Amino acid sequence: MKILLAICFIFLVNCSLAQTTIQGVVKDQKGETIPGVNIFLKGTFEGTSSEIDGTYILETKEEGTYTLVFQSMGFKSQEFEVLLNGNPQSLNPILREAINEMTAVTISAGAMEASDEKRAVVLRPIDIVTVPSAMGDIIGAFQTLPGTANVGNDGRLFVRGGDATETAIFIDGLKVGNAFGTTASNVPTRTRFNPNLFKGSFFSTGGYSAEYGQALSSALALNTVDFPVRNQGDISIMSVGGGYTQTLAGEKNSLTASANYFDLSPYQALVKQNFDWERAPYGWDAEVSGRKKWCKNGVIKAFVHTEANGMKIWQPVPGSDERGQLVGVQNQYTFAQTSFRQLGENDWSYYGGISYSNNVDKFDLGQMEMRNQNQLVHSKLAALKGFSEKFSVKTGIESYLFNYEEALISEDLKRDFRDHHTILFSEADYYVNNRLVFRGGIRAGHSSLAGQSWLDPRISLAYKFDHEGQLSLAAGQFSQMPVEQLRILEQSTQNTRADHLILNYFLVKNGRTIRAEAFYKDYKKLITYEVAQLFPMPLGFDKIQQNGEGYARGMDVFYRDQKSFKNTDFWVTYSFVDSRRKFAHFTEMVQPGFAPRHNGSIVVKHFISALKSQLGVSVSANDGYTYENPNLPGQMNSKTKSFQDLSLSWSYLAKPNLIIHLACSNVLGRDNIFGYQYANEPNENGVYEGNPIKLQAPRFLFLGIFLTLSKDKSANNLNNL
């Protein structure tokens, strides 16, 4: 009975119907009022919202002690104990800003991100494939970004006075060995991977995260597509070849397989070439990639790419009217990797994987036949822990296995080396608030072959202003082993080193992007050598030493605008690089041939709805390349005339599932010269005769027809980006 009484009593109390009023104003730390705050008594249906001026009135019939909650987007929730007893109360909370990954400051020094995430990024993945001068090569698009130099006779990525080997390329966090196709000297190469494979990229021209190493100048991290949205088949027919891709998309897994073939012979038969081809470049590739969701919050991806290609070219010998030297190149390449990501409990997440690259090159120089093989196994395991929304730490362990072998088949000679790197990296991010972030990291490594251990510290910070612009500063040390071709000769070589200092300003607002950056890079322990012969391949290295040094300093500006002109997107880039270094066979500080001082580019894309077409124009120019004329005193004593290129492209969406793409490089047919090649010996008059290094043809014309077959008739080749 007592219990019953007690229950009745409770009900009576509940029914006593006294009303309590709580009122006040909600403000943030800056004293500004916050509208739309959800204000409620925990465990009841009672609540209200703050008005536009931040005021609120909560009237409740509840009695007793309750928790009053203030909840608003972008702020941390606050709770107060309140005693409801009929007396009016006043409560004026100050809500603290929550760290919002969407609007918080990001470290943008050195970095250019292309992503579909909503955060401020420089480019979208689709922008990359539609740059006219890129001709579908992912690297071609990066060459229109600040900090890069266009070295047309090479095709690889040259960043801020660094040579092409100073850029490391990663796919889903794992290193890609020999990412560019093998080629004969002065025949430009391309990346091996189809740009449609990637959903985003992170291109850093310096000061990058401790997660990346063995690159003095630049890291390019490419992320593969997560889950394609539908089953589809893509057919591509191009002026240089064709291919087919089949995508099978399931709820929890998907599979994409593709095969492509290219042969430049028919094209070269139609269009006159500067080069004397014995066999135009040809090749095939096949690719399979699979993705699977596992457990609750995990993804596992696997990817295999294999290809074979070749070419045979007559390279003219300076001072001779004959056909010259016949150079045959054959390349076989495989890249395989598997990677995973897993979200754990308590703000832990894990990722990692293993990749294998195998590159076999055969060079046939007539009297000499060479074969070299480069293998790389990279494995990585990293964990990320968010200790609070402000503080997180990323730690990882990596292993690199290098295996390089060189054989002179004609002489039956062989040599090789193996190296194993063990790496430990750790990086901490600390957000003071949404405006200020600090990042500190270290990368420690050990090389078994060089017997060297190293420790590279890196720091950066960024501050976001009221007007949404942000300023970042980054500094760090970067280590990289010399190229295999030199290490095999001098196996005790140690890391070359670069120190970076970067100051960056970045603003994205209303469809416009401004990015300006100043940098200083200091090189130490660069490799120097004496070389017996430079043509047709540098041979006979001697006196390999590490007493080279150098610097690169300068600034670059990037402006992109998608708003000012209707249906038009354009960007303008200017980079100034002042670089001098003592390296390779130079005995004094010189401006390298791959580091023009003034570089600029303009890319314009205009969509014409009536024609269902996108027109693209890109212009690139620089002030010319340095080269060494042995007839003149001094080293690197000459400079070519300015390089200029105007490329046009036209993409026509004939049907929702049919894209026709036409592009032409160097429309004006300018005779660009990238340097001169001189004879090894002077002629009877005592003059070294030279040949200009040019492009393979004044223009390159590309026609592609891309047809997508799927149940959804509006799907096309670009949908998966």
Added chain:
Amino acid sequence: MKKYSLAIIVMMLYSLMTQASNEAYEKAMLKELQNMKTAASPEDLQKVANGFARIAQMMPEEWLPDYYAALALANAGFRSEGGANVKDPLFDQAKKYVDKAAKISPNNSEIVALQGFIIMGELAVDPASRGQHLSGLAMQTFGKAVDLNRQNPRAIMMLGQMELGMAQFFGQGPEKGCGLIKSSLELYEKEDASKEDGTFLPTWGKEIALQIKQNCQ
């Protein structure tokens, strides 16, 4: 005997309390649904969303409060005249609510259709740079919603809307999109006829369908 009476009392009390809570739930839902009808500005819709969020924290097993919180915020996003910095947080918050609803009630055509509606909102913020990426995703999501329930007029109406947008972009005829809008209107009629009181199931979207239909004639 004493033990039994205690148990009975506790059970009675419990059922009384759940009943009370159900009544409160229904009352609160009715009130917020009414508010949603009259809400005009994004600020009003934010308040409505707050109301549904309060109900959601009391009724963690019901998907409807989270669903309506998401719908109110998505509508706030569509109606807001601000830039991406104003609209994106609204759609982001809407996503959080709709994903919570999807966890409570998986494979629910209405929830999937609302997920698509939110994607459409994000797309509308910046079609030039998000179009390629999000239009495929929106189509796929609406397709999934239709597959889950071919009688869901909202899923069919929004799929039709997307089809019309695509057809316009590619200069094709509006037949397919208009066909979908027409069948969605038939389903709306059916829905009106069979509407039950007190279920709070979604019924919105007929006005939008009617509006689009005008462009079809």
